[in-house]
Amino acid sequence: xxxxxxxxxxxxxxxxxxxxxxxxxxxxxxxxxxxxxxxxxxxxxxxxxxxxxxxxxxxxxxxxxxxxxxxxxxxxxxxxxxxxxxxxxxxxxxxxxxxxxxxxxxxxxxxxxxxxxxxxxxxxxxxxxxxxxxxxxxxxxxxxxxxxxxxxxxxxxxxxxxxxxxxxxxxxxxxxxxxxxxxxxxxxxxxxxxxxxxxxxxxxxxxxxxxxxxxxxxxxxxxxxxxxxxxxxxxxxxxxxxxxxxxxxxxxxxxxxx
Amino acid sequence: xxxxxxxxxxxxxxxxxxxxxxxxxxxxxxxxxxxxxxxxxxxxxxxxxxxxxxxxxxxxxxxxxxxxxxxxxxxxxxxxxxxxxxxxxxxxxxxxxxxxxxxxxxxxxxxxxxxxxxxxxxxxxxxxxxxxxxxxxxxxxxxxxxxxxxxxxxxxxxxxxxxxxxxxxxxxxxxxx
Amino acid sequence: xxxxxxxxxxxxxxxxxxxxxxxxxxxxxxxxxxxxxxxxxxxxxxxxxxxxxxxxxxxxxxxxxxxxxxxxxxxxxxxxxxxxxxxxxxxxxxxxxxxxxxxxxxxxxxxxxxxxxxxxxxxxxxxxxxxxxxxxxxxxxxxxxxxxxxxxxxxxxxxxxxxxxxxxxxxxxxxxxxxxxxxxxxxxxxxxxxxxxxxxxxxxxxxxxxxxxxxxxxxxxxxxxxxxxxxxxxxxxxxxxxxxxxxxxxxxxxxxxxxxxxxxxxxxxxxxxxxxxxxxxxxxxxxxxxxxxxxxxxxxxxxxxxxxxxxxxxxxxxxxxxxxxxxxxxxxxxxxxxxxxxxxxxxxxxxxxxxxxxxxxxxxxxxxxxxxxx
Numbered sequence: 001x002x003x004x005x006x007x008x009x010x011x012x013x014x015x016x017x018x019x020x021x022x023x024x025x026x027x028x029x030x031x032x033x034x035x036x037x038x039x040x041x042x043x044x045x046x047x048x049x050x051x052x053x054x055x056x057x058x059x060x061x062x063x064x065x066x067x068x069x070x071x072x073x074x075x076x077x078x079x080x081x082x083x084x085x086x087x088x089x090x091x092x093x094x095x096x097x098x099x100x101x102x103x104x105x106x107x108x109x110x111x112x113x114x115x116x117x118x119x120x121x122x123x124x125x126x127x128x129x130x131x132x133x134x135x136x137x138x139x140x141x142x143x144x145x146x147x148x149x150x151x152x153x154x155x156x157x158x159x160x161x162x163x164x165x166x167x168x169x170x171x172x173x174x175x176x177x178x179x180x181x182x183x184x185x186x187x188x189x190x191x192x193x194x195x196x197x198x199x200x201x202x203x204x205x206x207x208x209x210x211x212x213x214x215x216x217x218x219x220x221x222x223x224x225x226x227x228x229x230x231x232x233x234x235x236x237x238x239x240x241x242x243x244x245x246x247x248x249x250x251x252x253x254x255x256x257x258x
Numbered sequence: 259x260x261x262x263x264x265x266x267x268x269x270x271x272x273x274x275x276x277x278x279x280x281x282x283x284x285x286x287x288x289x290x291x292x293x294x295x296x297x298x299x300x301x302x303x304x305x306x307x308x309x310x311x312x313x314x315x316x317x318x319x320x321x322x323x324x325x326x327x328x329x330x331x332x333x334x335x336x337x338x339x340x341x342x343x344x345x346x347x348x349x350x351x352x353x354x355x356x357x358x359x360x361x362x363x364x365x366x367x368x369x370x371x372x373x374x375x376x377x378x379x380x381x382x383x384x385x386x387x388x389x390x391x392x393x394x395x396x397x398x399x400x401x402x403x404x405x406x407x408x409x410x411x412x413x414x415x416x417x418x419x420x421x422x423x424x425x426x427x428x429x430x431x432x433x434x435x
Numbered sequence: 436x437x438x439x440x441x442x443x444x445x446x447x448x449x450x451x452x453x454x455x456x457x458x459x460x461x462x463x464x465x466x467x468x469x470x471x472x473x474x475x476x477x478x479x480x481x482x483x484x485x486x487x488x489x490x491x492x493x494x495x496x497x498x499x500x501x502x503x504x505x506x507x508x509x510x511x512x513x514x515x516x517x518x519x520x521x522x523x524x525x526x527x528x529x530x531x532x533x534x535x536x537x538x539x540x541x542x543x544x545x546x547x548x549x550x551x552x553x554x555x556x557x558x559x560x561x562x563x564x565x566x567x568x569x570x571x572x573x574x575x576x577x578x579x580x581x582x583x584x585x586x587x588x589x590x591x592x593x594x595x596x597x598x599x600x601x602x603x604x605x606x607x608x609x610x611x612x613x614x615x616x617x618x619x620x621x622x623x624x625x626x627x628x629x630x631x632x633x634x635x636x637x638x639x640x641x642x643x644x645x646x647x648x649x650x651x652x653x654x655x656x657x658x659x660x661x662x663x664x665x666x667x668x669x670x671x672x673x674x675x676x677x678x679x680x681x682x683x684x685x686x687x688x689x690x691x692x693x694x695x696x697x698x699x700x701x702x703x704x705x706x707x708x709x710x711x712x713x714x715x716x717x718x719x720x721x722x723x724x725x726x727x728x729x730x731x732x733x734x735x736x737x738x739x740x741x742x743x744x745x746x747x748x749x750x751x752x753x754x755x756x757x758x759x760x761x762x763x764x765x766x767x768x769x770x771x772x773x774x775x776x777x778x779x780x781x782x783x784x785x786x787x788x789x790x791x792x793x794x795x796x797x798x799x800x801x802x803x804x805x806x807x808x809x
Contacts, residue, residue: 317693
């Protein structure tokens with residue numbers, strides 16, 4: 001076998017550091033990280049990007065990417081990203097946040113950033129629970145879903161209803177691209193990558209705020225194996241949280257976006 | 259040597275502006291000066307007042323309990339500040355807006371029909387300058403012409419057309435002191 | 436440069452611009468709003484970043500982000516807003532970033548009122564946010580001093596990679612005085628190595644307040660404490676008035692410090708040998724300046740627009756060697772010079788005592804004066 005016979009089909013993206021993540025086996029954070037790294041590399045933006053990590057499972061996200069990163073207080077990543085982007089407007093700036101971080105404690109910051117049309121991209125991991133603290137009820141927990149703080153299942157009469165953040169942010173004029181994708185199978189993951197690309201492109205074009213919600217699995221806290229977790233996502237989350245584009249600035253289609 | 263002046267009246271009577279003009283004039287003459295408005299809820303309640311302190315040395319308190327001079331542009335101001343004035347102080351009262359004369363004998367009170375004079379000059383808004391004229395004549399805080407120079411130096415272009423009336427108002431006020 | 440008659444709030448805002456403020460993030464709150472308004476009018480024209488944030492929580496975290504870039508950034512607020520900012524203040528401190536925060540203190544607690552107060556002394560000087568951190572706290576007493584301390588605040592923030600807080604009060608913010616502002620300096624192009632900049636070829640920078648490993652956090656905290664030791668040694672600022680032969684020492688800062696100056700002058704005219712120590716850095720506190728005065732003083736009088744927050748610090752320094760008395764007003768009420776004069780004369784009249792709590796004696800005086808009953 002000669003060198004020319006060897007075809008490299010898979011490798012660590014240049015946007016990743018060579019280290020093992022702290023995520024649980026089967027967790028889709030790794031997939032989401034990888035998609036972001038691949039997109040930024042493909043766009044040639046790797047060394048023009050500053051990321052903002054959240055509080056939650058992705059708190060150590062800054063350890064895994066090869067570019068500059070800062071770590072925000074819980075929920076404040078969009079505000080921190082605003083400070084960076086306004087000071088360094090030529091840089092690509094993104095936040096990477098979970099559902100508790102973005103849709104609960106950080107709801108004020110994300111809504112205000114979107115309404116201002118802040119030129120940042122928010123990557124939103126929705127796995128319907130607070131993973132880092134051991135699986136408590138999140139703002140995205142489904143009705144009836146059992147968590148450690150809704151042990152009999154989320155009772156909407158007492159505990160309220162889940163928040164559909166993509167649909168909500170899409171109502172804001174400052175938003176240029178708001179989409180929801182899923183990470184439960186290969187086809188969905190490919191679509192998720194396209195959406196992430198579209199979001200970063202829209203940021204680069206200065207069209208406005210962009211957000212991609214990624215439906216994710218949490219096998220550890222859901223108490224399911226990976227295969228069952230993916231099935232659970234498809235069976236329960238997809239009907240409640242439909243994938244799709246909820247806001248697309250016309251300039252994105254005009255530019256031949258995805 | 260330090261002098262404290264309180265200028266008090268209804269909102270719209272130009273009390274804050276009159277104080278600022280006095281402060282500008284003092285600054286331009288090389289004096290130490292502070293101007294501080296009352297900015298609390300009472301501002302909304304109708305009276306607007308400011309305290310101007312003019313001194314030859316570093317000014318301590320920008321507010322005083324017992325002022326040396328008061329421009330009382332309306333009755334509430336007269337009622338509030340007459341009892342507080344330092345002995346020997348100068349109280350200029352806008353006669354057009356009160357129904358009584360000051361009662362204290364240990365201060366010098368000067369009644370000035372400021373609104374009437376201002377109306378005669380064609381602009382009721384210069385009543386504050388009428389009062390200021392009386393003050394500066396009664397209390398020679400600043401060299402002659404200082405306030406007129408401050409008017410010329412610190413009036414925004416768009417307001418300069420009123421300068422002549424303002425100077426006229428100052429002169430009319432001086433005649434009462 | 437010629438002096439101009441300028442409001443404290445505007446003077447601070449304009450000075451910040453002139454010494455190279457690149458970004459400002461704030462939220463309207465009386466009595467600091469003119470500061471925000473002035474920058475909203477000036478910064479876009481200068482091509483600099485101004486954002487009216489969704490809340491003080493948003494504002495301080497925008498400052499956090501901007502501070503990560505190594506460019507000059509600030510926010511301003513008043514007491515209730517500063518309370519909301521405590522989260523970010525702790526995080527910024529935990530990431531060792533330079534930033535300037537202006538607190539135009541108002542009467543509290545709670546929503547309180549918009550009148551001048553010094554009720555945030557403990558919050559600014561002794562913490563407020565979580566964990567071990569130190570702010571440099573500067574307390575100007577005049578518009579000119581506010582100008583000078585604003586310029587200094589940015590230098591100190593960068594020199595020590597720390598937050599510098601300027602603690603004013605509503606009356607200084609609203610007061611106009613002649614002041615000479617610094618000349619405009621061009622924005623600095625280069626940024627420090629530690630800042631995030633996303634420039635190809637530069638080493639990756641990660642800025643975080645996390646130290647998940649306790650010994651690592653302890654090493655960080657120790658380094659911060661050692662830095663603070665240096666700040667305590669090198670950055671103390673204060674002013675002394677009539678202290679050479681003073682038998683009675685008044686201590687007051689900010690607006691109350693200058694009000695006390697009026698009282699001290701009047702007392703001097705009456706032949707009382709009294710002087711004033713006016714701390715300019717509330718943190719680091721002028722410890723030695725107080726200690727030096729202990730031997731010569733018959734008694735100290737601490738005066739503040741709060742319930743005796745600096746009083747505790749002064750008592751700690753005087754160590755019971757000399758009587759320390761207190762006179763303060765609270766809730767947005769400033770003492771008049773005459774009230775402080777009364778307190779000075781009460782010291783002279785005596786009897787002086789080392790017994791009991793000066794706060795109890797002050798409360799009795801104030802209760803008699805404004806009388807609320809319990």
